[in-house]
Amino acid sequence: MSNAHASARLAGIGWRGDPAAEAEIARGRVLARVVAQHRAGYELHDGERTFGAQPAAPFLKRGLDPAARPAVGDFVLVEPGRPPRIVAFLPRRSALTRAAAGERYERQLIAANVDYAFVLMGLDQDYNPRRLERYLSLIEGSGAQAVVVLTKADKHPQVDAALAGLVARLPAGTPVHAVNAKDPADVAVLAQYLKPGDTAVLVGSSGVGKSTLTNTLLGETRMAIGETRAGDGRGRHTTTHRALLTLPSGGCLIDTPGMRELKLTGEENLELFADVEALTAQCRFSDCGHGNEPGCAVRAALDAGELSAERWQSYLKLRDEREQQAAALEERLKRKAEAKVANKALGRHQRHKRRPF
Template sequence: MTEHQIIERLRRIGWRDGPLPADGLRLARVAAQHRAGYELHDGEHSFGAQPAGHFLKRGLDPSERPAVGDFVEVEPGQPPHIVRVLPRRTVLSRAAAGERYERQLIAANIDYVLVLTGLDGDFNPARIERYLSLTEDSGAQPVVLLSKLDASADAIGRIDALRERLPEGTPIHAINGKDPASVAVLAQYLQPGDSAVLVGSSGAGKSTLTNTLLGIDKMATGAVRAHDSRGRHTTTHRALLPLPSGGCLIDTPGMRELKLTGEENLDLFADIEELAESCRFADCGHGSEPGCAVQAALDSGELAPERWRNYLKLRDEREEQAATLEARLRRQRGGRPVERPHSPRGKRERD
């Protein structure tokens, strides 16, 4: 097979122009990770592989190991072995559950993050804001998908309310995941060479949507609970799926916990931070202080209380995670904690 043919084959799974591996090595993309090893795809065939020994070293940062969506160099053998992870152009990650700080990769080398939420009892604007905050640091474009359009009695009202809450220009599409005509709007994000990751809570309809995009019932689906529209985890692991459209979709299990990494900018709330900059005092606590622009916006209805509360929650979580990350990095460098100067008491008016 010629180099041109190899590149054309790799483009079917999202490969962008770049040098091919040295002689004897094979280029493939991580399609899934299992306890027994990895499933790779070379643009034509899927095959199993094991990680090379250096990926198994104790203490290795998990982000340095192969993840779904990675392009990797593979050494032939029985079984083949992944010897190198190529540089990632985009990464979607979250902080892993637990007190110990650890970043968990969700998907690599993606162009779009499709955030799926049902228009039924699953509808939760605060959770959508959390997903979009995580997406900010990924390098990929977020797209909000509102599923179960056929089962919602107040779809228009919920969509309009969400548009007011999210930044202008954020793509929002209401769909019926079972209807190919309804999901045709997603073709613009799944063109040949495009890669998208599908995220959302259990029961939102990810597997149903994936089956419709595939044109076959490949992913298991299940019923949701009547009282909250949540479902069981029918998808048990992340998996990269080449689509008939020429794009690639990474389906993910429902995520019960979405912890920020501490490196988000929270650009989603840029309007709130601009308001805070307009307060009379630079260290305004946005409570009963005179000249508080945030409280004025809350009183006038310009700023919704629930959005303000979610901003505070995400901001505090980001700062806590950032401090944990900083402490971890100091320990790795063998340094001591840096004492921060105490802020002077009393309010300081802006210049």
């Protein structure tokens, strides 16, 4: 098969071309994209068919950073065999990550090589602008563009007012769309982000309508849909793993399970709160605690109503969490470096003991 034919075939799963990678085809390797990851291995798509594959030995090393392993959305090189083996993944144009749940610091890769991150939030009991700000903070450094999708627009009595209120608290230019995820005419507004070669990932809480939206975009019922609880609008996890799907529009969509815990990684810039950080820089004292200190620009803005107390508290919560996570990341890297030095010293000692006298 020629490189040109392989490249054209892969375009249907978001491939944009890379001569160096395509040269690997001539060496007998297969270029494919990760569409799902399971305990038993990976599910790949080569533009024509889906097949299973196993990771090569280097990806199975204990203690390996999860970001150093193939993930859903990655383009990989595969050596044919029984079973086929993933031997490498190609450089990522974007990577959406979060800190994994639990006390131990570990980064979790949600999706790779995505152009747009659809943040879904329901216009029902799920509506929570603070949670939305957390999602946007995680996305801002990923290389993907955030697109806010307010679902269940048919259940809200004042959609335009809700939309205007949300737009006012987001950075200028952030796309925000209110849709009924069951209505193809409503969902058509998202087609601009799902053109051939584009990849979008869906993120949001359980029950927000990710599977419903996916089915509407597919034009068929392929994803299971669960009922939401009447009390809080939350749903059960009908999506149990990340999966990349090809759409009739030519774009690709990655559906993800609902996220109950969304932790920052410690590397966020919090560009969402650029206005607040600009105020902190205007304080008379560099170590201002933004309480009763003289010349506090933040306190002046709060008193004048130029900065809302809610926005200030949202910023403080995310800033403090970012700093805590940054410290955890630094400690983890420090321990890793110390372990590497200790292992090298142990290796030298063992070689010395084996040396003949």
